[in-house]
Amino acid sequence: MDINKILEQVKNGILSPEEAEKILKQLPYKDMGFARIDHHRKLRSGFGEVIFCEGKSDEHLIQIYKHFATENIDVLGTRATSKQYEVVLKEVSNIKYDPVSRILKLENENKLLQGLVAVCTGGTSDIPIAEEAAQVAEYFGSCVLRVYDIGIAGIHRLFSKIEEINTANCIVAVAGMEGALPGILAGMVDKPVIAVPTSIGYGANFKGVSALLTMLNSCAEGISVVNIDNGFGAGYLSTQINRLVINGGKK
């Protein structure tokens, strides 16, 4: 029973106000419109369905993808293994897998991409995380400019690309090891930079902690950080900003 049915019954004298009040407070919050905020957000924003594949059982995964395939709804899975792909493929033929980004996707064609998000990496080893960010941004509707391998070892390439990068509405900067790229970029552009530390490196890198700390301590302005290897989070957030800009905050 939803809220306006209850109110109708109050109006019609079927329910007393006291009874109605009691019922209203018993109702799950989602029935009272609270959850609708959440739901509306999904509908309004067009951020499609996403699942985290790592650690999910094969049966569970097949079930999920079959469901979305049947309903003809797009769905993007992150951190899928090639083995998971093979297992799901047997049941859902139009599934797509990218071994670099480890994204396992069911997606209708002809998606409209808008605005621009730049995804940059310090080195070539950071590309898997960058591709996760880039493909997530595309899945959510952003055009993506990829500029890879422009860290300290390739800093001259960065200089030749900086103007183009700055045409994006939001910049995702992915770097492992010393993690200096996001700070260098933020010092040269005037767009928000989302820094993604990667676990690339060894020794005193501590699986990405070194890069994470570098980014948090950047003295450049206009930079913020997500979790180590969190390409998905950066792809989502960059698109959120990109859309706000395109729509002038109207969405």
Added chain:
Amino acid sequence: MDINKILEQVKNGILSPEEAEKILKQLPYKDMGFARIDHHRKLRSGFGEVIFCEGKSDEHLIQIYKHFATENIDVLGTRATSKQYEVVLKEVSNIKYDPVSRILKLENENKLLQGLVAVCTGGTSDIPIAEEAAQVAEYFGSCVLRVYDIGIAGIHRLFSKIEEINTANCIVAVAGMEGALPGILAGMVDKPVIAVPTSIGYGANFKGVSALLTMLNSCAEGISVVNIDNGFGAGYLSTQINRLVINGGKK
């Protein structure tokens, strides 16, 4: 000697191309237009001058504020002590100091504020950092909605304010101790959330590390993090996003 003078001389045969090439490579990069990107950015974006007061000597500080006062340029100093305020005040009479945010400011009146940035805190102890963020955002030209003390201990207040918070173009969420507020907010709004961990707390808080880790690990989408107590960074970044949205990416 700037670049087009050199080129004029090449045209006029005063310089051979070889000599010109040599000179060009010797020139500081700023003379070659490179630095102009940085300069243009400041001019274009209207992000005023900012200085970090902590640790600066009294003489140095007086000199800086006097310079800007003479030039009639706005300047905002962060992390100033009340003693620094008193020292500078003797020389620069129209300086303003806020002991909560510790901002020492020289600012012309009637600044136009636009768009909206929401600044929220988990508790009342987080207010100094939140005020730094809020006043920096205002200094850079954003309207600011302040919603304080809505963390776990005041979570019902959060629910009553959530719609209003979501009207902002960007949300700054400041929290110490367990640092859960940014994640809770990000789960309820569809705007970018900039999380600011504070060093408020004791024991296993490790001067803000606990809150920082909470925020980096948030399972909500649309959240990114700045350094512990970095109210300035959050104020800057939120305004950068706010402006992009207002101007539809035109700036």
Added chain:
Amino acid sequence: MDINKILEQVKNGILSPEEAEKILKQLPYKDMGFARIDHHRKLRSGFGEVIFCEGKSDEHLIQIYKHFATENIDVLGTRATSKQYEVVLKEVSNIKYDPVSRILKLENENKLLQGLVAVCTGGTSDIPIAEEAAQVAEYFGSCVLRVYDIGIAGIHRLFSKIEEINTANCIVAVAGMEGALPGILAGMVDKPVIAVPTSIGYGANFKGVSALLTMLNSCAEGISVVNIDNGFGAGYLSTQINRLVINGGKK
């Protein structure tokens, strides 16, 4: 306007169900009964007012204590300095201060104490935190059995007291340095043990981290841990359990 007024108006046809639904969703959540849960809890449980004095300004503190003194409501302040006590005392004459626990209290006499909470310490240096726990437990209405200095250096005293300690409904075990006491206690009693690591120690103690880790890793059953030096939290939780037991879960 509260919820049953709205429902009355729906009943009377003053508001249409649609209008009512809209209003209901606009109302702050606290007005919808949600916040009442929190409020009721305080009333029902009789847990009095508490404030955290550390870092509060003198004016703010005076204001708070004056308010409660005027309203004749009990209030307990934790982590107060003796200087804060002196400042408040000038304005609120019946305030009480304990320099060991650093509790600054305004409390009516003849409080009924019920059940039993045991508060134990490993050494004498842990007593300030233990007293915070004990006095908080008393403030909230628990009888408290204090058994101090029964750690490894005084383990024979522990054995002679163990039966008495086990008569409590809940045991708070406070220890610094190696922090072994809570585990030893938990191995000998059949009541819940709340472990409180203290920052007492030096060197590889890391301000209480050593004791914290010891307690988290205890192989004894029936033990849980609060933050370093969090005597207040242990006093609160132990009383919560003590009351549940006395009231047979009725409260």
Added chain:
Amino acid sequence: MDINKILEQVKNGILSPEEAEKILKQLPYKDMGFARIDHHRKLRSGFGEVIFCEGKSDEHLIQIYKHFATENIDVLGTRATSKQYEVVLKEVSNIKYDPVSRILKLENENKLLQGLVAVCTGGTSDIPIAEEAAQVAEYFGSCVLRVYDIGIAGIHRLFSKIEEINTANCIVAVAGMEGALPGILAGMVDKPVIAVPTSIGYGANFKGVSALLTMLNSCAEGISVVNIDNGFGAGYLSTQINRLVINGGKK
């Protein structure tokens, strides 16, 4: 030779008091009743036998389960692998294994369950640890209310369940990643909350450290923490509290 035999011999003049004193001090403490405290506790409390399967050799495990099967005594093994299950099953046919909680159990039917413990999780990935807690609580005689996946991503579900959760005598809150659930729960209920951080997450999660710190630093009252992934400890402690409440401290 036990203590009352010695005393009989003293009475009968067979032993002099001096000789008896000497013997008494030589006796192992367990013979002097000391160990009986421990033993009585087990008998009285009805906390059945428990073993930690991880790392135990197959032969050792078979031996243990065979012994209890022969004696017709219940026994619950934690952290068992499915391979261990298969090995033991060949020898002990009525053994039960749950691959989610990894509990390998030998248990008589028709166990009486009493009182109520609520076991909640932030996400679905936390369920294995939650199930360990829940099944341990049931094994020790508690009724268990399971409320899963009510963390930040499912916070509206939390609100609709909060009243029911608060009917429990003790609440176990299991969460990984940011670990905010226990604090949010503790802010809304008036029952003790046992927080269990899980190692779920990646990057700056540091295998559960992030969630652990969040929980230790919670500003909500009535919360305490056990080790990362320690579902067993939470199941034990919650039942201990549950029983105390049911029995009004009589046990």
Added chain:
Amino acid sequence: MDINKILEQVKNGILSPEEAEKILKQLPYKDMGFARIDHHRKLRSGFGEVIFCEGKSDEHLIQIYKHFATENIDVLGTRATSKQYEVVLKEVSNIKYDPVSRILKLENENKLLQGLVAVCTGGTSDIPIAEEAAQVAEYFGSCVLRVYDIGIAGIHRLFSKIEEINTANCIVAVAGMEGALPGILAGMVDKPVIAVPTSIGYGANFKGVSALLTMLNSCAEGISVVNIDNGFGAGYLSTQINRLVINGGKK
């Protein structure tokens, strides 16, 4: 009532064995001889009284020293400040203070020193901790050989002293910064080496953690470690070993 009185009464028929058994189990353990082990140890070993002065109130400290002065018992206080010395001196005239080791001592003359403990330091900054160790060892009755400043910067001095150092029964090696001395020593002698890391250093020294880890990881044999700056512990343990050796395990 002590244990042999009880046994006498059993012998005399005043108490039945059953009553006696009950009483025996009710008695505090210290009355049953258990505590006596601890007491006997002190008496037997001649390890005098020791107190930890840091953080003790002036009144408390005066009280302690006055008590021992009256009883004519030796007492050694560690980590005393010069201010504490001045305060106690007013009440206890024959107190001695060493500002280097920060030891505040009340000691009868003509103490017999036996055996040999060598106390070595890496640098001159480690001397305060070394002196704490050395003077504690002397207080407990060991002859002490001091060999200071023989770390990496003075390694040639180490070589010229190594034979003499090896005549000791136990070697205390105190070092900060890189903390290499204990390992180097252990590689050259055939006596137990007790390593004491000091908090001397800066930066990545982390207040002694660097030296602590160096010592724990030493690949030399015959080395063990005490807490950072724990000169007292090393002085105690070295004397314990020294005495065992002198007395051939008889004590």
Added chain:
Amino acid sequence: MDINKILEQVKNGILSPEEAEKILKQLPYKDMGFARIDHHRKLRSGFGEVIFCEGKSDEHLIQIYKHFATENIDVLGTRATSKQYEVVLKEVSNIKYDPVSRILKLENENKLLQGLVAVCTGGTSDIPIAEEAAQVAEYFGSCVLRVYDIGIAGIHRLFSKIEEINTANCIVAVAGMEGALPGILAGMVDKPVIAVPTSIGYGANFKGVSALLTMLNSCAEGISVVNIDNGFGAGYLSTQINRLVINGGKK
């Protein structure tokens, strides 16, 4: 050419003093007697050959054991795998392997064991490290008293064994998880306690760091610590102390 040959030649006028001095300084130090200290120590102390098997290649290992077998010299290898045992066994038939301690040994029979070292563990999981310590101590000539599983969960067994443990000249206390055993023991005996933290545990145990910190921070006197899982080091050091005591420092 060794040192006395050189001196002979000086005596005989074959070498001038200047030439001799030059040669002496060029000589490897071992030839100058320096290395002999080290060598003599081995001979004198009777500490046999030891090798660290972990990570050694099969060929290398076979070569080592064959060499000692041919020379009829005892050798003890630590951290050997059962696979390494099988490989070496094919070539060296009288090799012995213990899968618990992972010691791979070639040892003549009828070794004389002297004095006493006690090796204790907190739990049963600590036994592999304890056995490494115990068997190393026996290999080096100490009698060993094993007292296992006397930690917090079995503390009553500790009390019944404490007198016997204290008859040893040195006590090795092995414990994981909370690591409280060595401190408890040190508080009850008057012999040196060598604490060995083990990596047993999970979560906030951090692979033995928790136990290590507990031991370093023990407030009991007469305790020192070796590296996590360093059973070998404890076995060596305890024997070194045991021998010193037996021989009254004469060796």
Added chain:
Amino acid sequence: MDINKILEQVKNGILSPEEAEKILKQLPYKDMGFARIDHHRKLRSGFGEVIFCEGKSDEHLIQIYKHFATENIDVLGTRATSKQYEVVLKEVSNIKYDPVSRILKLENENKLLQGLVAVCTGGTSDIPIAEEAAQVAEYFGSCVLRVYDIGIAGIHRLFSKIEEINTANCIVAVAGMEGALPGILAGMVDKPVIAVPTSIGYGANFKGVSALLTMLNSCAEGISVVNIDNGFGAGYLSTQINRLVINGGKK
């Protein structure tokens, strides 16, 4: 189009200075000579091509080595597995692999080696990292003096070799566990010492962190540190210094 062509066209009136300026600023920086610095450096210094094999796919690796084999250019791959070697060998027959240093190399014979770099290790387990450093130094043209196993356990060997080591222009000191060797060396020589911590060890070694901290805190002068296990970096830097010395800074 490169910069002097543009200048020629300005000279010839084909381009106006304004047009030229515009083009110059649009050009990628590498075309403007900036990148040439980097390129020239490689050519001038003779530092050959290097690749990091770890994590590279087989196809990618084959492609790289085939390319260099065809072009007859030397290339050195670090951290290659023996499996990678086998895969590449099938396509590039003159490839060389060293299983100790894990270097996979394609190199012309008769390379001229100059100057001297000493590479030392504390133990035998450090040799793989030392060999990486040594072979990289040789690949880049340095003569290498190898002095292995001269750490604390072999310190007498160090003394006999110290004069020879000091003839090198730069010393690489590789050590794990306690990591004392670089500091000891730096105290005895007057050449720069590059310290390489290795991840050799266990327990409180924390995969090389212990050795890293030891080296950073060394009180010896003339020492600097590279990342844990970074043999390549030490080989490169030592050769860079060696060359500067040989060429008197002329290169």
Added chain:
Amino acid sequence: MDINKILEQVKNGILSPEEAEKILKQLPYKDMGFARIDHHRKLRSGFGEVIFCEGKSDEHLIQIYKHFATENIDVLGTRATSKQYEVVLKEVSNIKYDPVSRILKLENENKLLQGLVAVCTGGTSDIPIAEEAAQVAEYFGSCVLRVYDIGIAGIHRLFSKIEEINTANCIVAVAGMEGALPGILAGMVDKPVIAVPTSIGYGANFKGVSALLTMLNSCAEGISVVNIDNGFGAGYLSTQINRLVINGGKK
């Protein structure tokens, strides 16, 4: 008695070879020439006297400076406070103090400076440490090129200076916060870069740990790191390299 006197006596039959051998081994190593290596190094290299002032008592400091003033020997003190300066100045009139670098120096004029060391900083806050490095390098005889404030916020200044920086024989790069400068520099020059992390920053900077990790993980080649804030070490090492280069390894 030194070594050649002994040899003379052997030659003259005053000492038998056996007696001589015995004496030689008893002599302190410094008398045997071993220590002379150390001594010679100082003489040869001309590295003057240095003392660490921090923590030294006033009397001790006066004594040291008076001694060197009397002997007319240069001496440089690091980390001196202005108060220490004032105290020493009263006794040693020609002492010089620089409050930025905190160097307290006694130095003869007209020192010959040779070669070139570049000292660079990321920001202005890093200048105190950079000045310590620069002035130490000058004290030891290097010409120094100072290039300050060329980090990410001033990266265009870096580009205009890079050629000049690369003329140095060794580059010291000082940076706090994110610490990216050394890596950026190392990527652009072909000289050794000594990275000095500073403790400048706040929050997740952890007093320089962030910058330290950044530098250790740099993917640029030719970079090594010294301890946090260790300007002295960098000044020493850079001069050591500078001299080697100038002297072509001859010294």
